[in-house]
Every structure is written in C-alpha cells, then in structure tokens.
Amino acid sequence: MTRLYINGIEVDLEEGTTLLEAVEHLGIEIPTLCFHPGLSAYGACRLCVVELGDGRLVSACTYPVQEGLQVRTHSPRVLRARRMLIELLLSICPGSKRLQDLAAEHQVERVRFSVRDERCILCGLCVRMCAEQMMAHAIGFVNRGYRRRITTPFDLTSDVCRRCGGCLYICPVCELRCQGPEAPSVVCGSCMTPAPTCPPVYEDLACYMGAAGECGTCVRGPRTPDRRSPDFTRRRESV
Amino acid sequence: MREVEAIIERYGAKRRHVIAILQDIQTQFHYLPREALLEVAARVRIPLIDLYSIATFYNCFSLVPRGEHVIRVCLGTACHLKGGTRLVEALERELGVREGEMTPDGQFSFETVRCVGACALAPLVLIDGRYYPKMKQRKLTQVLARLRRARPPAEVTQ
Ligand code: SF4
Ligand code: SF4
Ligand code: FES
Ligand code: FES
Numbered sequence: 001m002t003r004l005y006i007n008g009i010e011v012d013l014e015e016g017t018t019l020l021e022a023v024e025h026l027g028i029e030i031p032t033l034c035f036h037p038g039l040s041a042y043g044a045c046r047l048c049v050v051e052l053g054d055g056r057l058v059s060a061c062t063y064p065v066q067e068g069l070q071v072r073t074h075s076p077r078v079l080r081a082r083r084m085l086i087e088l089l090l091s092i093c094p095g096s097k098r099l100q101d102l103a104a105e106h107q108v109e110r111v112r113f114s115v116r117d118e119r120c121i122l123c124g125l126c127v128r129m130c131a132e133q134m135m136a137h138a139i140g141f142v143n144r145g146y147r148r149r150i151t152t153p154f155d156l157t158s159d160v161c162r163r164c165g166g167c168l169y170i171c172p173v174c175e176l177r178c179q180g181p182e183a184p185s186v187v188c189g190s191c192m193t194p195a196p197t198c199p200p201v202y203e204d205l206a207c208y209m210g211a212a213g214e215c216g217t218c219v220r221g222p223r224t225p226d227r228r229s230p231d232f233t234r235r236r237e238s239v
Numbered sequence: 240m241r242e243v244e245a246i247i248e249r250y251g252a253k254r255r256h257v258i259a260i261l262q263d264i265q266t267q268f269h270y271l272p273r274e275a276l277l278e279v280a281a282r283v284r285i286p287l288i289d290l291y292s293i294a295t296f297y298n299c300f301s302l303v304p305r306g307e308h309v310i311r312v313c314l315g316t317a318c319h320l321k322g323g324t325r326l327v328e329a330l331e332r333e334l335g336v337r338e339g340e341m342t343p344d345g346q347f348s349f350e351t352v353r354c355v356g357a358c359a360l361a362p363l364v365l366i367d368g369r370y371y372p373k374m375k376q377r378k379l380t381q382v383l384a385r386l387r388r389a390r391p392p393a394e395v396t397q
Contacts, residue, residue, distance in 0.1 A: 104241045131286070137286030137287075137288055137289070138288065139288060139293065139294050140286075140288035140289060141296075142291060142292055142296075143295045143296070144295075145298050152288065153276075153287045153288050153290075153291040154273065154291065160286075160287075195273040
C-alpha cells in the first residue's frame with residue numbers, strides 16, 4: 001500500500017495505481033482528453049495535469065502513485081496550465097464541440113494563437129483503439145514535429161482496416177460541430193440558449209426545485225464561479 | 240528481394256532490430272523501397288504502419304530514392320543569416336532540381352536541414368556526411384565538379 005495526499009486528503013492505494021485513478025477514487029474530477037479506460041495511457045494532451053509537492057506539473061494519467069506524494073489537482077498553477085492547454089488545443093481544432101465545452105468550463109473565452117484547422121490534436125486515441133482493441137494496426141503517426149499526422153501506410157486505403165469505425169468513435173475532435181444557428185467560431189459564442197425546461201412560473205412557488213429561480217436554470221446571468229475556478233480553490237485551500 | 244532477405248538474416252527477424260535492418264536497406268538502395276518495407280513487415284511480423292512510422296520519423300530514412308551523393312545545406316538560424324539560402328539557390332541552378340529531389344542521373348540528391356550543431360562554421364554544407372564549413376557558391380561548384388569527375392554520370396547504372 002502506498003500512502004499519498006491528494007489536496008491534503010490522505011489515501012492509501014495499491015502500488016501501480018496512477019494518479020488519475022487515485023484522484024477519481026476520491027471523486028475529484030479532472031479533465032482528460034487522450035485517456036480512455038480501455039486503452040493504454042499515453043500522456044499526449046496533458047490536460048490531466050496535477051501539481052506535485054515539489055512544484056512539478058505532471059500528467060496524472062501516466063504518473064504512478066508514490067509514497068508520501070503531495071498532489072494538488074486544482075491549484076492556481078494547474079488551472080492556469082489547463083487553460084493554456086485548452087487555448088492551444090482550440091487553436092488547432094477550432095469548432096470542436098468537445099474542446100469548446102472544455103473551454104467554457106474553464107473560462108477560456110478567447111484564443112490568442114493563430115488558428116489553423118488541423119482537425120486532429122494528435123492524441124493518439126484512434127491509433128491505440130485500432131491497435132489495442134481492434135487488433136488491426138491500420139493507422140499510426142507518421143512524420144514528426146509540425147508535420148506529424150495520422151494516416152495509413154503510404155496514405156493508401158488500408159487492407160488491414162476492419163472498417164469498424166472505432167477510430168471515428170473514439171476521436172475527441174472529429175464530430176459534428178455544435179448545431180447552433182450562427183456560423184462556427186473558435187470559442188463558443190453562446191448563440192443558442194435553449195429555453196429552460198421549467199414548468200411555467202407562477203409567482204414564486206410553482207417550481208418543483210424549490211423557490212423559483214433558485215436552481216439558476218431559468219435565470220441567465222453572469223457565470224457563477226464553479227468549483228474549478230481559482231476563487232473556489234483558493235477558498236477551499238484556506239479552509 | 241534477395242538483398243532484403245540477407246539483411247534480415249544478418250540481424251535476426253526480431254522487432255528490436257528493425258531500425259538496424261532499415262538502416263542497412265537505406266544504405267544499400269539509398270532509400271527504402273516499398274517492397275522492402277512490405278517484406279520486413281511480413282518477415283519480422285511487425286505491423287506495416289509501425290515500420291512506416293519509423294521510416295517517416297527519422298531523417299536518415301527516405302521513402303524516395305536518394306542520389307549517390309547526398310548534399311545537405313544547413314538552414315539553421317546561423318547558417319540562414321550567413322547566406323544558406325543563397326547556397327540553396329546556387330545548388331538549384333547547378334543541379335537543376337529543387338530541394339528534396341534527386342538529379343535525373345541519380346548522382347545527387349539535395350536536402351536542407353536545420354542546424355547541424357556547428358554554427359561557428361556557418362554556412363555549412365554536408366556532402367555524404369562530410370562537413371564543408373564556411374561554404375561559398377564558388378567552392379560549392381568546385382566540390383560538385385570534383386564529385387562529378389570522380390564518377391561521371393555515364394557510369395552510373397542502377
Ligand atoms: S475503422 Fe479501421 S482504422 Fe479505424 S479503428 Fe477500425 S480497423 Fe482501425
Ligand atoms: S484523429 Fe482524433 S483520435 Fe486520432 S489522434 Fe487525431 S484527435 Fe486523436
Ligand atoms: S489525459 Fe492525461 S495527458 Fe491526456
Ligand atoms: S545553423 Fe547551421 S550549423 Fe547551426
């Protein structure tokens with residue numbers, strides 16, 4: 001058994017557990033993009049960063065638990081790093097609903113990098129899906145550096161591909177763009193505000209959630225700080 | 240391909256030897272022919288895509304034929320400032336091919352690289368792995384002429 005501390009909480013875990021599993025074991029949520037429980041961990045997207053006691057930022061999905069490790073999952077540094085990562089990812093895959101949702105969750109409201117539509121964040125999920133689950137080994141990374149991309153050998157139609165669609169299924173960015181009325185933009189423009197699913201409000205009493213307006217669904221206002229925002233963490237850390 | 244078979248024989252059909260095998264194929268053919276890759280994949284029992292990834296990852300491998308002499312012009316920061324691009328232009332004129340191509344007689348192929356780690360000697364040209372420091376257009380022409388004399392194109396039969 002290995003004892004470590006996650007956000008100050010003491011946990012004992014089997015050796016060989018990853019920090020991501022440890023964090024999830026405690027019910028703490030951290031975003032992941034290139035991780036899938038059915039596939040080997042790869043550590044490509046870095047979105048699952050956590051801060052260790054010595055100030056290092058590591059990817060939780062690939063880091064094994066260590067005796068006495070101090071882990072912080074939502075420290076200001078981690079949150080800043082995550083926001084930067086999301087911004088960078090968005091700059092190569094604008095219009096990806098999944099990334100835009102992450103951006104909204106993390107208050108990333110603009111992209112300061114030149115935007116180019118690569119339609120792939122090189123997370124390697126499709127490659128692992130094809131090799132580890134489909135045993136097809138049809139696609140893989142070719143080239144390196146900024147020319148790195150996913151393809152089949154010699155860019156030819158593969159004769160080992162099973163046409164299973166597993167690669168498409170698992171890809172976090174090849175998907176239909178959000179079906180809002182406005183043209184796609186780099187970050188979500190909130191062009192669609194679906195009507196709240198509340199029953200009509202009569203006076204203050206009709207809502208079954210309690211007093212009308214309490215749950216916030218039917219009230220549009222400035223974003224309330226969620227538990228991932230720095231304010232929240234600071235507040236929690238001072239407790 | 241008998242040559243490929245011999246090379247695989249030499250190392251043993253093990254996954255851990257594929258880079259060495261590919262290097263020998265590259266030396267023998269001056270590039271990695273597609274049939275050779277297919278053969279290695281079949282014999283070593285390694286997915287073709289893995290070989291293809293390796294072959295495209297390392298700069299020392301080429302999927303298109305390379306010439307007898309490989310000329311690499313450095314276009315790293317220092318060499319760029321010291322006129323590397325002019326050497327590229329001179330070579331394009333001299334050889335009649337563009338960067339990344341091979342001359343029709345199979346003698347020269349010409350590539351650019353980013354910094355070979357000898358910036359004090361900029362601009363650098365590498366020919367067949369040999370460093371030619373502080374290169375000038377005139378010197379380049381002389382070196383090419385010498386290489387041509389050493390092996391006139393008529394003799395090159397592949
Ligand atoms: S569709 Fe083909 S390439 Fe995609 S996961 Fe299936 S076998 Fe692999
Ligand atoms: S195609 Fe999709 S799943 Fe594959 S590496 Fe790119 S982003 Fe990841
Ligand atoms: S989920 Fe850990 S690096 Fe991508
Ligand atoms: S830039 Fe050419 S050797 Fe460094």
